[in-house]
Amino acid sequence: MANFYSDNKDLRFHLVHPMMKKIVQLKEMDYAEKDNYDYAFLDFEDAMDGYEKVLEIVGDICGNIIGPNAESVDAEGPVLIDNEVRYARGTMENHEALTRAGLIGMSLPRKYGGLNFPMVPYVMAAEIVSRADAGFANIWGLQDCAETIHEFGSDELKDEFLPRFNKGATAAMDLTEPDAGSDLQAVQLKAAWDEENQTWLLNGVKRFITNGDAEISLVLARSEEGTLDGRGLSLFVYDRKDKALTIRRIENKLGIKGSPTCELVFKNAPAKLVGNRKFGLIKYVMSLMNSARLGVAAQSVGISEAAFREALKYAEERSQFGRPVIHFPAIYEMLRKMEVKIRAQRSLLYETARFVDIYKNYTSVSEKRKLEPDERNEQKKYQRLADVFTPLLKLVASEYSNEIAYDALQVHGGAGFMKDFPVERIYRDARITSIYEGTSQLQVVAAIRGVTSGAYLGIIRDTYEKESFKPEIDYLKPTLVKMTDEFEKCVKMVAAQEDNEYMDFHARRLVEMAGNIIMGYLLLIDSKREESYMNSATVFIGIARAQNRERAEYITGFNIKDLGMIKYNHDS
């Protein structure tokens, strides 16, 4: 019996991180619910044991149901019949198995039928599901919408919608429109208050909506007539039972074929307002997007893990020139790089999840009692860190998953190009991760703030650099310090031009330099708890140093005047 949690020791390693004690303490509010719910945790050890047991269930279902179904789900895909999306047979089976095991709405409070899971184990579950089937992971992962309703909705709204998640309700977030993709401020779908029926009515078109025929949909719409920007947008909940939606079609996609991507037409669709008017984009969707980006990062790591395992297996089994191909430097280098990148992106994933956990848990505590001044400072500190780490993570993880899937297919040679091996599906599935929930280019736009504000530098210098490491690996620290100096110098050079476009031009290079330094430190820190990370840290820092040097070389050697040669001008 395959188990995608217990067959991967790196997961447990990240689950039992020392910072969990604090996270769980805050999340469980000093274990206050233990006498109210027979499945509430008694203390820290009990909670950690509980997370692990639940992740074992996720690993079991993924290894024995979702993973084996992935191929047929990819081949069958969902179909549109009588204005209803019918999932592939395997998708139905997957969803039912997870619902039956109580694994929908995991992060919701117990009051609403949830398990009150912090982000770390919840994100881990998302990683495991994605390894089994990245397309299905979207359908499961959209339970994130519950979190948004929980965070911003009224009590009435919460009572109406939240308990449905644990019973298996599916969800969708309807943001994109034909003319509003990356630029959500341009959303046109209209929301108008119907005085007679005392409800909001939605009218308009949404496009590229994952799981568009979900039972519960969060819809971004223009509630303020005559406005043109993000401040005129509000967030609504639409309930499928109102049957006021036409599904025009299901898109035919390159990958994640099991996940239905729909074009929707709302016709006088009744809907309920989430939170306050005008906060739709600027507050709620921004928050929803942040957790969705964490979700895509988890999905990327899961895809990478799946790709790597396929490649490793193939390289061990396939013989050429009289021996398994894994013994050739060209192949083992690819494999080792994949493995090290997976460890690096995974460390960044759970570091970010911990930051999100701490600040969100402080927010929940603050609803019960006033935070002490130092608690409030911590909340702010971790919120800032989460804000700059999330886009960096999404950028790095999704790009890595594409690189890893590319190399995994390459290891298979000609066989990888055929439909005979799972790697071709994984390769297609990986491609979306650097596009949706904000393209890599948009992640850079968000992450560059971490560069210019000094937030990345701050945590590198004030926290990571202060760590001491095992003597046998401590020699790597000066390398990272030098890389940091180099990074700082580049940032100063670009900033000195005082030209926003120039900063944008070098932004990706600078963000990636910061990412490399941060991941280098994280692996080094990990090696304090687990010896095998010493190897990973050494290999990673070696590659990262060379990459950063190349970027630094380009930045320092670049003349701002040459930007014109790169730019496309309409008149040229």
Next chain:
Amino acid sequence: MRLCLILRRKNLMYICHLIFKMNHKKMKGLKIIVLAKQVPDTRNVGKDAMKADGTVNRAALPAIFNPEDLNALELALRVKDNNPDASITIITMGPGRAAEIIREAMYRGADKGYVVTDRKFAGSDTLATSYALSLAIKKLAPYHLVIAGRQAIDGDTAQVGPQVAEKLGIPQITYAEEITSLKKGEISVKRRLERGVETVASSMPVVITAHSSAPECRSRHAKYTIKYKHARSLSELQDTSEDYLQLQKDRPYLLIEEWSVEDVGADVQQLGLSGSPTKVKKIENVIFTAKESKVLSATDKDIEGLMKELIENHTIG
């Protein structure tokens, strides 16, 4: 094993070849008992699987929930899905560590469990086992359904379920694949037979043995797993340094009860070796080896020769 298929006794059963429509009327307070056994995992046999004397080396094999008992549990859970106030009680007989499979069943939705355990049970064959189990079941009367796996993978006898029914004096439906309807006092069950399926009805209480073609057991449920992970039997509590000793006192549902010979009121003579007429006469080690292969060409002559040979030795035809 044909014996098990003979349906008999007081409550007349009728066999009908109609497929019953799903017909589950909700029944109040339905009590289901599932018999389960912890077995060595003979599906993953290593080189130490057998001892020199030809018996199973239990220590070398991981202990698992007998696969068809999991099918039995799933049948019970499906009844409970339709009748939320039904209760499922697991009974297992074995050493103290068999409490593991009770927890495993609780994680999936069972409500309670008993380990029938005593050194005096050691060496019991199917007759002595079914005697002990039937006494345990009687203690839990009144009950409506007793569901067991068809057979355990360590012995493959398929005798315990039918013998329990005989000892309880109630009807039995073996080789069950699906419970197609459940109304007050009557149950219909689809049976998987060698050459097809048949649906039979019976009064209740009844013993049902589940075939491996019955639905696979669902996975653990997150909430039940967290709720019951501290469930322990008394001997487990004594054996280990448990951190949550007080918990079983505060939450009685976390105590897995153990029943001894005295608890079930058994006659010691009918237990263990003295109560077990089965004697192992001889154990043979069978080693499968491949015989030499034959190479044939694609000529008509060779093909005809092969056809003749296969017809003569009754492989085909």
